[in-house]
Amino acid sequence: xxxxxxxxxxxxxxxxxxxxxxxxxxxxxxxxxxxxxxxxxxxxxxxxxxxxxxxxxxxxxxxxxxxxxxxxxxxxxxxxxxxxxxxxxxxxxxxxxxxxxxxxxxxxxxxxxxxxxxxxxxxxxxxxxxxxxxxxxxxxxxxxxxxxxxxxxxxxxxxxxxxxxxxxxxxxxxxxxxxxxxxxxxxxxxxxxxxxxxxxxxxxxxxxxxxxxxxxxxxxxxxxxxxxxxxxxxxxxxxxxxxxxxxxxxxxxxxxxxxxxxxxxxxxxxxxxxxxxxxxxxxxxxxxxxxxxxxxxxxxxxxxxxxxxxxxxxxxxxxxxxxxxxxxxxxxxxxxxxxxxxxxxxxxxxxxxxxxxxxxxxxxxxxxxxxxxxxxxxxxxxxxxxxxxxxxxxxxxxxxxxxxxxxxxxxxxxxxxxxxxxxxxxxxxxxxxxxxxxxxxxxxxxxxxxxxxxxxxxxxxxxxxxxxxxxxxxxxxxxxxxxxxxxxxxxxxxxxxxxxxxxxxxxxxxxxxxxxxxxxxxxxxxxxxxxxxxxxxxxxxxxxxxxxxxxxxxxxxxxxxxxxxxxxxxxxxxxxxxxxxxxxxxxxxxxxxxxxxxxxxxxxxxxxxxxxxxxxxxxxxxxxxxxxxxxxxxxxxxxxxxxxxxxxxxxxxxxxxxxxxxxxxxxxxxxxxxxxxxxxxxxxxxxxxx
Numbered sequence: 208x209x210x211x212x213x214x215x216x217x218x219x220x221x222x223x224x225x226x227x228x229x230x231x232x233x234x235x236x237x238x239x240x241x242x243x244x245x246x247x248x249x250x251x252x253x254x255x256x257x258x259x260x261x262x263x264x265x266x267x268x269x270x271x272x273x274x275x276x277x278x279x280x281x282x283x284x285x286x287x288x289x290x291x292x293x294x295x296x297x298x299x300x301x302x303x304x305x306x307x308x309x310x311x312x313x314x315x316x317x318x319x320x321x322x323x324x325x326x327x328x329x330x331x332x333x334x335x336x337x338x339x340x341x342x343x344x345x346x347x348x349x350x351x352x353x354x355x356x357x358x359x360x361x362x363x364x365x366x367x368x369x370x371x372x373x374x375x376x377x378x379x380x381x382x383x384x385x386x387x388x389x390x391x392x393x394x395x396x397x398x399x400x401x402x403x404x405x406x407x408x409x410x411x412x413x414x415x416x417x418x419x420x421x422x423x424x425x426x427x428x429x430x431x432x433x434x435x436x437x438x439x440x441x442x443x444x445x446x447x448x449x450x451x452x453x454x455x456x457x458x459x460x461x462x463x464x465x466x467x468x469x470x471x472x473x474x475x476x477x478x479x480x481x482x483x484x485x486x487x488x489x490x491x492x493x494x495x496x497x498x499x500x501x502x503x504x505x506x507x508x509x510x511x512x513x514x515x516x517x518x519x520x521x522x523x524x525x526x527x528x529x530x531x532x533x534x535x536x537x538x539x540x541x542x543x544x545x546x547x548x549x550x551x552x553x554x555x556x557x558x559x560x561x562x563x564x565x566x567x568x569x570x571x572x573x574x575x576x577x578x579x580x581x582x583x584x585x586x587x588x589x590x591x592x593x594x595x596x597x598x599x600x601x602x603x604x605x606x607x608x609x610x611x612x613x614x615x616x617x618x619x620x621x622x623x624x625x626x627x628x629x630x631x632x633x634x635x636x637x638x639x640x641x642x643x644x645x646x647x648x649x650x651x652x653x654x655x656x657x658x659x660x661x662x663x664x665x666x667x668x669x670x671x672x673x674x675x676x677x678x679x680x681x682x683x684x685x686x687x688x689x690x691x692x693x694x695x696x697x698x699x700x701x702x703x704x705x706x707x708x709x710x711x712x713x714x715x716x717x718x719x720x721x722x723x724x725x726x727x728x729x730x731x732x733x734x735x736x737x738x739x740x741x742x743x744x745x746x747x748x749x750x751x752x753x754x755x756x757x758x759x760x761x762x763x764x765x766x767x768x769x770x771x772x773x774x775x776x777x778x779x780x781x782x783x784x785x786x787x788x789x790x791x792x793x794x795x796x797x798x799x800x801x802x803x804x805x806x807x808x809x810x811x812x813x814x815x816x817x818x819x820x821x822x823x824x825x826x827x828x829x830x831x832x833x834x835x836x837x838x839x840x841x842x843x844x845x846x847x848x849x850x851x852x853x854x855x856x857x858x859x860x861x862x863x864x865x866x867x868x869x870x871x872x873x874x875x876x877x878x879x880x881x882x883x884x885x886x887x888x889x890x891x892x893x894x895x896x897x
Contacts, residue, residue, distance in 0.1 A: 285878060313874055548702070604617045663888065754774040
């Protein structure tokens, strides 16, 4: 805030300008619809910008007395990060690749060196690319198979429209080829003379796969595939053996795949199987066989095979079951790997092409953890790179030696300020929801924490995205001040399988909100905390969760933080011109065509359900350039809350004027926002000092 700008003494009040729309004979009024700039995605309306700036000034004024605590928290969090750090090198062909952070750097550098020996070679410098930009995010990065060229893409304003460039690694020469507006990976084909990518169209949808020939004008690029269904998105990747270009198109519940020879990307694509509503599948190849991961015979997916000559004739290799949720697979020359979860716990299995009954499950040392395959770029390998962590165990990089069935620890996350895992304990609970369903909860706290202390509860519950019981150094700033930190694995995620996801979407959406509230009440009943001593947080669809549970059970929460919250659900799902809306209907329902969907969404949409009552203290964040949750959703929500809430509790909104959905982009800049969030929580719950 400029020194000559007086600190505001009252919160900004947005003027009411009633507008109304009618659907299914029901009229919905909206007094704050004007906060959407009519020229969006450009935001230039002076009155809109003035209101957002006024909210930012109010945020700064209210946070100013807490700045010493913010600074203290930031110093703690930064002290837990090893500033000069690098990843474990990984072999890919004739090179070893790794990334490295230098002391104090917000962004990383990408390095390699020859396996046979030789000097280190800097192939991409994010620090230099980010210089002069308030926001920087690397999108895709891809080295050509012969190791001579690098393609990468950058977003420098948070809009998630990336510009792709290409350079010759040996000389550093950046080629004149420049592809703006990408939203995809970058895939080398045709002897590394072609690059496949997807453009974001005017509605921020990737409805295409395109081929760029090096040295040719971008406007002459060839569209390899175009998707006509506005709800589907297109992506491309190479098969594990790098012989095939795999072009996939899907929405949230239906998929379709085509195969093209990587050496001849203009060849006629092979359609694996025509789309069937509700059937998702993805594909890879081993020799002349397709491997297909599909949910056509069981909602928890199966793994099937098919001959390349008859790609639609699927034969089950690994059955789908209620117990094992088969989340994915990776192929290698001599074996393949199946990943999944059993009762929410990660499981990795090594299997063999010539011995279908031979299954080697990789054993891990703790009862609750987060584990998965890391980067394994080589087709012929005898070891697998894995990642592992738990709520008390810092991130560990392993190599798993397949022939010996042996884990080799390569690197354990270092915490410079110190960390003693023996001081902490983690639990996995099951708490009954109101319909009797047992909801898993992962919890971490200090062993010396007294009962009924403060507790932070985190949740998401959408899109079939599981919340892993992973490690966080930032979280320690709450836990070391007496908080228990809990993750509610609520329905809507796929933590317990596909049925768990389906039980929290569309017609069953309210299960997600009920699960979260019931978990909180269960934690109170078990003596972990008390009503009003619970802070909660969530972002995006998790921000929708925050809004819904605030409306439903405001008395439980001592502080709420909603990051880029998807709170104007009804209006967004009614607006098919917005980038994400058509693709979101399978998740939430289509209120334009379906009256029941309209009424259900209206019944829980946080913005539509704001009413005169007391609300807990609330901190909200937004991104002006956010294409996923548009800035006006949180802005409208806060305006309506200011109008209707009956309490004097804190309500603050911070809009990042130069960022998007993910907030600030640097590794330390992002810590500032976490420090602000934790300072807000600690002050509201009266726990300011450790």
